[in-house]
Amino acid sequence: MQYFNKERETMSADERFVLQSEKLVKTVKYVYERQKPYREKMDAMKLKPSDIKSIKDLYKLPFTLKSDLRGNYPFGMMAADRKDLVRLHASSATTGKLTVAGYTQKDLDVWAECAARSLVMAGADENSIVHVAYGYGLFTGGLGMHYGAEKLGAIAVPVSAGNTQRQLQLLTDFGADIICCTPSYVIYLIEEMEKAGLKPGKDIKLKGGCFGAEAWTEEMRSEIERRLGIRACDIYGLSEIAGPGVACDCEYKTGMHFQDDHYYPEIVDTETLEPLPYGEHGELVITTLDKEGMPLLRYRTRDIASLDNTPCPCGRTTVKLKKITGRSDDMLIIRGVNVFPSQIESVLLKNPSVQPHYHINVDRVNNLDTLEILVELSPEAFSDKVADVEAIRSKLAAEMASGISVSAKITLVSPGTIERSEGKAKRITDLRKK
Numbered sequence: 125m126q127y128f129n130k131e132r133e134t135m136s137a138d139e140r141f142v143l144q145s146e147k148l149v150k151t152v153k154y155v156y157e158r159q160k161p162y163r164e165k166m167d168a169m170k171l172k173p174s175d176i177k178s179i180k181d182l183y184k185l186p187f188t189l190k191s192d193l194r195g196n197y198p199f200g201m202m203a204a205d206r207k208d209l210v211r212l213h214a215s216s217a218t219t220g221k222l223t224v225a226g227y228t229q230k231d232l233d234v235w236a237e238c239a240a241r242s243l244v245m246a247g248a249d250e251n252s253i254v255h256v257a258y259g260y261g262l263f264t265g266g267l268g269m270h271y272g273a274e275k276l277g278a279i280a281v282p283v284s285a286g287n288t289q290r291q292l293q294l295l296t297d298f299g300a301d302i303i304c305c306t307p308s309y310v311i312y313l314i315e316e317m318e319k320a321g322l323k324p325g326k327d328i329k330l331k332g333g334c335f336g337a338e339a340w341t342e343e344m345r346s347e348i349e350r351r352l353g354i355r356a357c358d359i360y361g362l363s364e365i366a367g368p369g370v371a372c373d374c375e376y377k378t379g380m381h382f383q384d385d386h387y388y389p390e391i392v393d394t395e396t397l398e399p400l401p402y403g404e405h406g407e408l409v410i411t412t413l414d415k416e417g418m419p420l421l422r423y424r425t426r427d428i429a430s431l432d433n434t435p436c437p438c439g440r441t442t443v444k445l446k447k448i449t450g451r452s453d454d455m456l457i458i459r460g461v462n463v464f465p466s467q468i469e470s471v472l473l474k475n476p477s478v479q480p481h482y483h484i485n486v487d488r489v490n491n492l493d494t495l496e497i498l499v500e501l502s503p504e505a506f507s508d509k510v511a512d513v514e515a516i517r518s519k520l521a522a523e524m525a526s527g528i529s530v531s532a533k534i535t536l537v538s539p540g541t542i543e544r545s546e547g548k549a550k551r552i553t554d555l556r557k558k
Contacts, residue, residue, distance in 0.1 A: 125439050126249065128241040128276065132385050133440045140441065143385055145178035147413035152176045152185070155419050158203040161196055162186070162421060179388065182411060183399055188423045193223040193364060202226045204417045214262045215363040222262075225364050226417035232271065234414065235366040238383040239272020242372030245381070245438075246357040247332035248302045250277035255295060255330075257305035257313075258337065259285040259547055264367025265337055269304040272369055278302075285309070286546045288316050296327055303333040304368070307340040307348065307356075308549035311480055314351050324353040334359040336368055338548045339448050339466045343473030345377075347480055358447060364423060365410050371445045378436045379444025386413055389445060390422070391431050394452055405430045407452055408445070426452045428464070456486060456552070458530045459493045465551050468497060471527035477505040477516045481542045487555040495532040497524065503539050 127133050135143070153173040155162045165186040166172070175184060193201055201224075202209065210229050214222040227235070248254060254273035258265030266284055273280035283294055285305070291313060294300070303310065310333065322328055330352060336359040348356045360380055361368035370387050371380035382389050390409040391400045400406045408427045412419045428451065432444040450464030457463070465484060473480055482499040505516060513536055521534045543550075 126244055127440075128244045129237065133241065133381070133442060135385070135441055137441070140385065141179060144388060144413060145180075147385075148179050148182065148388070148411070149173075149176055151411075151413055151415075151419055152421070154416075155203060155421060159201060159419070161192060161201060182388070182390065182422070185411075185421045187397065187409070188420050190223055190364070190424075190426075194221045197221045198224045199226070201418050201420075203419055204228050209417055212262075213264050213267075213363045213367070223364055228416040231366070231415050231417050234386050235268060235369060236271040236275040238366065238386060239268050239369035240275040241381075241383065242334055242357070242359050242369045243269070243272055243276055243278070243302060245372050245374040246302055246334050247355050247375070248273070248276060248278055252276070252278040252302050253281060253298055253300040254278050254302045254304065255281045255283060255291075255298070255300035257283055257285055257291060257303060257309065258368070262363075264361060264363045265304075268361060268367030268369055269334065273302075288313065288546065292316060292320060292322065295330070296322065299329040301329055301331045303330055303354075304359075305333070305335065306337045306545070306548055307335040307344055308338060308480075308545050309547065310335060310348055310352070310356075311344070312544045312546070314348070318351075324351075328352070330354050333357065334368065334372060336360055339450055339454075339464075341466050341470045341473060342447065343470055344480055347473060360445060360448065362425060364418075364420060365412060365425075366415075370410070373444075374436065374438045374440065376437045378434075379432045379446045381436070381438075381440050381442040382431075382445050384442050386415075387411070388413055389431060389443065391429065392424075394428070400430075402431050402433050402443075405449070408448075428452060428455075454552070456484075456495075456554070457493075458486065458495050461528070461530045463495075463528050463530060467528050468524070468532075471524050472497075472499055472520070475516075475520055475523065477502055478520065478536070479539065481544070482551070483542055484552045485555070486552065493556070495530060496535060497532050498535045498537055498542060500539050500542055501536050506539055 156173045209226045211227045214224045256269045260266035270280045332355040345356045358373045359368045360371040371382040373380045388411045391406040408425045427448050429448045430446045479500040485496040487494045
């Protein structure tokens with residue numbers, strides 16, 4: 125079995141508990157002394173750093189919200205001295221201020237190691253060529269996997285997002301064996317490869333990839349692996365904690381191995397915020413255990429998932445993050461029913477007559493929510509025969525009603541109709557907000 129850091133990735137439960145507890149105690153003392161927002165929260169709760177003696181005391185600590193970061197924009201949440209910060213990242217914001225995260229060199233080194241561990245899970249080694257098609261810049265994706273590849277000793281190709289024809293040329297000419305990008309973009313690349321007559325295994329040498337930055341389903345993974353002939357790994361990260369590499373799954377696909385020697389995960393009830401046991405679905409909450417630039421205590425990610433601590437055949441003993449099913453702030457409430465885009469995608473991709481390109485339109489007509497799903501027909505199913513299209517639409521509508529418990533209007537469109545994304549896919553238009 126191949127590991128990047130076998131000692132850390134295969135620790136016993138007792139060893140991991142001791143390490144996590146030691147780091148948490150130090151982190152709480154550090155943030156109390158150096159981050160005014162946390163000191164004020166803890167003082168209001170009459171909570172002292174000395175009250176935190178092990179990882180079991182984590183529940184006593186206050187939550188951190190994205191609004192805390194925006195309210196202290198840009199540097200109010202930084203713990204390290206300005207002279208010790210070497211990089212700033214920020215998450216995209218459609219409204220309001222960016223959420224800024226500061227990194228020291230140690231923070232970047234830790235992040236690079238976690239990204240390297242993830243690349244190994246995807247099948248990479250020091251001889252690999254890693255094609256990084258995440259965006260570079262304030263977004264953490266590109267630079268995160270770039271430095272992970274270099275930490276591994278592999279060759280990083282910093283192609284960034286966009287310019288799809290150049291991507292195909294570089295994949296062909298350089299012979300990269302690992303690719304990193306969003307799952308929706310790799311589907312687009314696959315389509316363009318097929319149009320150009322490029323054959324996986326012959327013209328395209330890819331054998332593995334790390335895909336993340338947006339929710340995607342097991343059906344999407346199967347589609348990518350089938351058409352590209354690679355191991356498609358789910359990778360997780362976020363700017364506020366660290367970019368891609370916080371968690372990633374291995375070849376056994378039992379869940380994403382959380383790098384819990386550096387970042388500690390919890391699942392809490394979305395309503396009560398009480399911690400939930402392994403296997404229960406709720407909101408993912410993360411605490412950084414040794415970050416210097418901007419440590420975060422119990423950061424509410426808004427991502428909906430569950431944790432699994434059962435053994436993995438790969439030998440790693442880290443807790444596993446099950447696939448993100450959606451975000452609490454992306455959840456659609458349609459006529460009183462909670463619907464996640466990933467549920468819709470899962471239904472669509474089980475039907476061979478359509479492709480993994482879709483868009484969701486939500487509106488309100490006469491005080492009633494309406495749901496329309498535009499989805500592309502597969503080239504094989506695309507036909508002028510009205511009866512065939514109607515049969516596909518009828519079958520898909522029934523499958524959707526069963527799968528998400530809400531009726532939806534299914535609009536079938538021709539292949540290539542729905543706009544492709546070279547970054548994160550934009551899946552939803554909610555006209556109720558206008």
